[in-house]
Amino acid sequence: MIIDIRNVSWDRGDKSILRGVNWTVREGEHWCLLGLNGSGKTTLLNMINGYIWPTEGSMSVLGRTFGEFDLRELRKNIGWVSTSLQQKLYGSETAFKIVLSGKFATIGLYDRTEPEDEDKAEELMRSIGCARLMDRAYDTLSQGERQRVLIARALMASPKLLILDEPCTGLDVFAREQLLQMIASVAGQENAPTIVYVTHHVEEILPCFTKTLLIKDGRVFAAKETSGVLTSGTMSEFFGVPVEIDRHAGRSWLSVKRALWN
Numbered sequence: 001m002i003i004d005i006r007n008v009s010w011d012r013g014d015k016s017i018l019r020g021v022n023w024t025v026r027e028g029e030h031w032c033l034l035g036l037n038g039s040g041k042t043t044l045l046n047m048i049n050g051y052i053w054p055t056e057g058s059m060s061v062l063g064r065t066f067g068e069f070d071l072r073e074l075r076k077n078i079g080w081v082s083t084s085l086q087q088k089l090y091g092s093e094t095a096f097k098i099v100l101s102g103k104f105a106t107i108g109l110y111d112r113t114e115p116e117d118e119d120k121a122e123e124l125m126r127s128i129g130c131a132r133l134m135d136r137a138y139d140t141l142s143q144g145e146r147q148r149v150l151i152a153r154a155l156m157a158s159p160k161l162l163i164l165d166e167p168c169t170g171l172d173v174f175a176r177e178q179l180l181q182m183i184a185s186v187a188g189q190e191n192a193p194t195i196v197y198v199t200h201h202v203e204e205i206l207p208c209f210t211k212t213l214l215i216k217d218g219r220v221f222a223a224k225e226t227s228g229v230l231t232s233g234t235m236s237e238f239f240g241v242p243v244e245i246d247r248h249a250g251r252s253w254l255s256v257k258r259a260l261w262n
C-alpha cells in the first residue's frame with residue numbers, strides 16, 4: 001500500500017481543516033487530487049510527507065505507520081515537486097546540480113556524488129527533455145524548464161511515490177501540453193513511481209490518472225475511478241455551480257453554464 005489514510009482529521013483552533021478523510025492509494029495506481037483553493041490539498045500533502053500529524057485517525061505511507069520510523073528516510077522515497085520547493089532552491093546553482101541533489105533530497109548539494117549518479121542525472125534530464133539545460137543557472141530557466149528540472153530531481157532517488165503539486169501553474173498552453181506529455185511518458189514507463197497529480201483544473205487530468213480524489217472544504221467528496229467522477233452531474237455538485245464536461249482525446253474539458261457574478 002502506498003498511502004492508507006483512515007478517518008483522519010486535522011484541527012487548528014476550533015476549525016477542522018481536514019475532517020474524516022479516508023484515502024487508499026495502491027502501488028501502480030496514478031491519482032489526481034482535485035480541489036478548489038483552500039480545500040485542504042496542501043494540508044493533506046504535508047501530512048503524507050510527515051510535516052504535520054493527524055489530530056485524529058491513523059495513516060501509513062509506503063507501508064510505514066506514522067510515529068514508528070525515520071521521516072527523513074521516508075521522504076527520500078517520496079519525490080515532491082511543488083512551488084514551495086522552487087522557492088527554496090538556490091537559484092544560482094546549475095540545473096544539473098539541482099537534479100543531482102535529488103539523490104539526497106537536500107536543498108543544495110553537500111554530499112559526494114559518484115560518477116554513476118552523474119550518469120543517472122544526465123540520463124534523466126535527457127529522458128525528460130532538459131539535457132540542454134544542464135549548465136544553466138536555475139534562475140535563468142523559464143517556468144516550464146524549471147518544472148522539468150524539478151521532476152528530474154524528484155526522480156533521481158527512484159522514489160516509490162511522486163507528488164506533482166500543480167506543476168502546470170504559470171505555463172502557457174503549449175508549455176503545459178508539453179509538460180503533460182512528459183508526465184504521461186513518465187507514468188507509462190516500466191517501474192514508474194505511483195503518481196499523485198494535484199490540480200485545480202480538470203483538463204489537466206491525463207488518461208493515465210485513472211483514479212481521482214475530489215476534496216472540498218477539508219472532506220473527501222469522492223475517491224474513485226476518474227471516469228465516474230468527471231461527469232457534468234458530479235462536477236456541478238462538487239463545484240456548487242452548473243458546469244458541463246466535454247470529453248475530447250481522452251481528456252475532459254469544463255465549461256461553466258451560468259454567469260458567476262451579479
Ligand SMILES: Nc1ncnc2c1ncn2[C@@H]1O[C@H](COP(=O)(O)OP(=O)(O)OP(=O)(O)O)[C@@H](O)[C@H]1O
Pocket residue numbers: 012017035036037038039040041042043044
Ligand atoms: N497552519 C494553519 N493554521 C490555520 N489554518 C490553516 C493552516 N494551514 C492551512 N490552513 C487553512 O486550511 C485551509 C486549507 O488550506 P490548504 O493550503 O490545504 O488548501 P489548498 O487546497 O492547498 O489550497 P490552494 O489550492 O489554494 O493551494 C485554508 O482555509 C487554510 O487557510
